[in-house]
Amino acid sequence: MAENSLGHLLGRLRRYPDVEAANLQAWDATDTLLLDTAADLLTPASRVAVIGDRYGALTLGLLGGAGTAPQVRVYQDLITGERALRHNAAALGVAGGFKQLPLGAELLADADIVLLQLPKTLAELEEISDAVARHAPKGAVLLAGGRVKHMSLGMNEVLGRYFETVQPQLARRKSRVLLASGPKTVEPVPPYPVTEHNAELDLQVCAHGAVFAGTKLDIGTRYLLEFLPEIPAAGTSVDLGCGTGILAAMYARRHPDSAVIATDQSAAAVASARATATANGLDRQITVLQDDAMGSLPAGSAGLILLNPPFHLGASVHAGAGIKMFEAAARVLVPGGELWTVFNSHLHYLPALERLVGPTSVRGRNPKFTVSVSVKRHGR
Ligand SMILES: C[S@@+](CC[C@H](N)C(=O)[O-])C[C@H]1O[C@@H](n2cnc3c(N)ncnc32)[C@H](O)[C@@H]1O
Incomplete structure (x- = not known):
């Protein structure tokens, strides 16, 4: 696509329904570098898959270009990303042309070019690399792009385990593409999800590559679990932002009569929590x-919510994700219902909890974390 028309398209993209703020953007220089690198390889017959498209820049950029495949297949871990892509497509008047799919055979079979926004962790990259090598044809090329400051040699190593050749391309505007080709033969059993027994909790913890903390017990979560004996039974309880579902599982085990909903925006998290349960x-x-x-x-449908909120939004630190969770908790709790939150004490979440949910008291503080309980105000 001509540079100015791609720029125009990207300029119109929004992150909605994800958190929006002046310092948060719906696309980055890696998207444009990936699109430009792909343009050199695309033919009218190309079949393209996209993995990790944040808000639709890659998918819509491909569809806006001349000579690209009529169907782009795309996998995004976050439901907010999936919705943003649909929303952006509608706003740009793009009807169809892409299919949103899970990470698997339907996404990758027949794909000859795969565009990837490199994930944050090597575990997630490993699960993706395995899926591409497992399902894509032998001639497939993977273009894996990222911001140079977030890239490590470990990424080349992971890609090298799954592809015959990994060629770093020239960096541009602080982004770089790794071109991986020649998918290798993979083990019969995929490397993810992994299951580990947590001896401290006597719990089997299952994790896909992209899930928060992997199979490990996060130290904030561990601190919140110290308060489990004080957390009341409720008819319906929610583990909000469940990750691998450790909080849901520990609470459910303690309160066998409580129905527990474990919910997360990440496909990897919900698959992990389901496996843990x-x-x-x-x-x-x-x-x-x-x-x-x-x-x-x-x-007003839940009596209790357990929350270890996110505070990193992509690479930028932003409190908006936590605040969004508090607002959601205020809506979903019954009056008198309780929100138990653990957070890094430097985040000063107490005033927001008090304002958005209701009377908030500190139940415990250790050198790093605060555990608070907020009681949903009546009459809201
Ligand atoms: C700090 S982790 C906690 C994970 C898990 N509860 C634990 O204690 O190990 C925060 C989780 O919130 C999820 N999350 C972030 N924003 C969300 C949103 N808008 N809706 C649902 N989940 C969200 C993330 O995907 C992540 O799994």
Whole structure:
């Protein structure tokens, strides 16, 4: 696509329904570098798959270009990213042309070019690399792009385990593309999800590559679990931003009569939480739901919410993601219902919890974290 028309398209993209702010953008220089690199390889017959498209820049950039494949298949881990892509496509008047799919055979079979926004962790890159090598044809080329400051040699090593050749391309505007070709033959069993027994909790923890903390127990989560004996039973409870579902599982085990909803915006997280629930015989008690901040749960439907909120938004630190969770908790709790939150004490979340949810008290503080309980105000 001509540079100015691509620039025009990207300039119109929004992050909505993800958090929006003046310092947060819906695309970056890696998207444009990936699109330009792909343009040199694309033919009218190319079949393209996209992985990790944040808000649709790659998919819509491909569809806006001349001579690209009529169908772009795309996998995004976050439901907010999937929705943003659909929203941006509608706003730009792009009807169809792309298909949103899980990371698997339907996404990758027949793909001869795969565009990837490099993920944050090597575990996620490993799961993606395995999927591409497993399902894409032998002639497939993977273009993996990232911001140079977030790239490591470990990424080349992971790609090298799954592809015959990994060629770093010239950096441009602080982004770089690694061109991987010649998918290798993979092990019969995919490397993810992994399951590990956590001896401290006596819990089987299952994790896909992209999930927060992997199979490990986050230290904030560990601190919140110290308060489990004080956390009341409720008819319906929610593990909000469940990750691998450790909080949901530990709460469900302690309160066998409580129905627990484990929910996260990440496909990898909900798949992990579902596997964790099953591995511990709790799948009948725990319902797992991929959703953006409980948007599909009715107002006033939960008596209790457990929350270890996110505070990193992509690479930029921003409190908006936590605040969005507090607003959601205020909506979904019944009056008198409780939100138990653990957070890094430097974040000063207490005034926001008090304002958005209701009376908030500190139940504990250690050198790093605060655990608070907020009681949903009546009459809201
Ligand atoms: C700090 S991690 C906690 C994970 C897990 N509860 C634990 O304790 O290990 C925060 C989680 O919130 C999820 N998250 C962030 N924004 C979200 C949103 N808008 N809706 C649902 N989940 C979200 C992230 O995907 C991540 O899994």
